[in-house]
Amino acid sequence: MAELNWRSSAVKSVRRIHARVMESDGDTHDLYQLEQELKTLESHFARFVENHNHILGEAAPEDIGPHDTLWETVEELYGEACSKLNRRIATSRAQISSTPSTGGRTGPTTNLEGFSVDLKLDPIAIPAFDGDMCNWLAFKDAFETLVHRSTYPEAYKLGKLRQAVSASSVPLVGGIYSGGYEEVWKALKERYDNRKQLAEIHVSRFLNLKVAAEESSKALLAIVDTVHEMLRALRVMEIPVNQWDALSVPIVVSKLPSATKRDWCMKCSSHEIPLLEDLLKFLERRAHSISAEPPPRQQRSVKSHVAAAEVGQCAQCRGSHRIMKCPALIAMPIEQRFEAIRNLKLCYNCLRGGHSSRQCPSGGCRSCGRKHNTILCRDKPSTIVQPASPSPPHVSNEGTSQVKSTTAL
Known part of the structure; x- marks a missing residue:
């Protein structure tokens, strides 16, 4: 395509002039020659930009990458060559204007303690605009x-x-x-x-400030930054925001957390209208003081299943008795009792939550002495499952009469 050939030719011309300017030791002080070199460079770069834009407009999205890379390269060459040519032109003009009748020459215009300085700064980036x-x-x-x-x-x-x-x-x-x-x-x-739409947008941002739900440096600075940004935008549009204190201060105060709001009200006069600038400075100082405070020590959270094994409440059936007295648990075989206690995540020894039987400080089984509750003992299940009530002693007639006689005595 023709645009591609024209762009390539322009790139070669820019490279050629850049190399010539960079290789020159700066002894050329002919003002007209330098100005002509700069004009030639600008014309080649303009030809490059024009054809580059046509090529870029017809390129597929996946092919744009190499074109952008070429653009950055040529732009850097062009900027570097222009900077050096402009410095030489300025130096040449200064020498012409400062040349007296004595024929003296001046040194370089940029000089620090006798040393010539060739400063090269990165180009300032233009902020991207996304349509917002x-x-x-x-x-x-x-x-x-x-x-x-x-x-x-x-x-x-x-x-x-x-x-x-x-x-x-x-x-x-x-x-x-x-x-x-x-x-x-x-x-x-x-x-x-559009002044009307821009003003409405920035005023709406101010009215819809997010409420600071927590007393933190980040939340307070977010309010301060949003208000400053809104005020700068409205000042650019020459809107008199300096007279909005009576309206803006109550709006900002309503978005503050309770502790900050209380301290600000204690600080303010009870008769004078506070200034928005003073409020923002107060919030800045408070945010910095919060960020400087050491973080509070966090208490260790202890997992506990005590709620499932409260005294007077059975973790198995939720009845009003201790779990070791639970009829439903006592009626189970030993292995099922173990399974039930395991599912409830209770200690096999004291039948409470929050620790294991190895960590349990309570005593062991009353039958065998091991670290498990007596209702879980496998040694003598008959004496544990359902303790028999004591039967009344058999009393013979002889014993009865003896008791009666003793009672009579």
């Missing part, structure tokens, strides 16, 4: 400062705009051809630079 009107003001301010008011070619500005604005969220900047830079930028401003 809450982010429009920040994006517009940065883009107009860094790109729109610059002297870059129109094709370069359009390329930077398409880089910063997501075409999937804002379709009017995408497509094979969506117009020149001025047309696209004007369309964006007509859609998003």
Whole structure:
């Protein structure tokens, strides 16, 4: 395709000029030659951007990666060469303006303690815009400062705009051809630079502040940051927010946790209207003091099944008796009793929860002495399962008469 060939030619030209500028030792001070070199570089880069945008508009989504990589490479070469040429042009102009009749020459314009400094800063990133009107003001301010008011070619500005604005969220900047830079930028401003909608959005964010449910540094700072962001946005639109204290302070106070709200009310005067700025400073100091406090010691949680084995309540049948007296448990065979106690997660020895029989401080079986409850003893089940009630002694007639006589005595 023709655009691909034109772009390749432009890339070669930018690389060639970049190499020539970087290899030069800076002894060329011909102002006109330097300015012509800069114009040539700008024209090649503009040709690259124009054809790159056409190719990118027709490329499939999965093929965009290599194109973006090429863009970053060429943009870096272009920026580096432009910076060096502009510094040499500035130095040459300074030398021309400072050359007196004596013919003296001045040193480099950027000098620290006699050493010439060649500063190279990373390019400032433009915040991306995703179509959310809450982010429009920040994006517009940065883009107009860094790109729109610059002297870059129109094709370069359009390329930077398409880089910063997501075409999937804002379709009017995408497509094979969506117009020149001025047309696209004007369309964006007509859609998003709406004072009425922007004011309503930011005021709504202020009115719908989330209530701080807990007394934490994070919750308090979230309120402070949201209020500051809203105020900055409204000030940019020249809305007089400095006179909103009587309205804004009660709204913010209603979103605070109870302890912070009480301390703020104790601090305020009972007659004067408090200032929103003072409230935000108070919240900042309180948030920092909370974050500086040592975290409270956490008490160890102890697992306990005592609720299932409370004194006077049977864990097996929930009756009003201790589990070792439970008729349902006593009626079971020994092995089933073990199974029932295991399912209830109780100690085999004292029949309570929270520990095992090895850890149990209670005494052992009354029949065999081992670490299990007497109702779980396998040695003499007949004497444990159902203790027999003592039968009345057999009294003979002789004994009866003897007792009677003794009683009579």
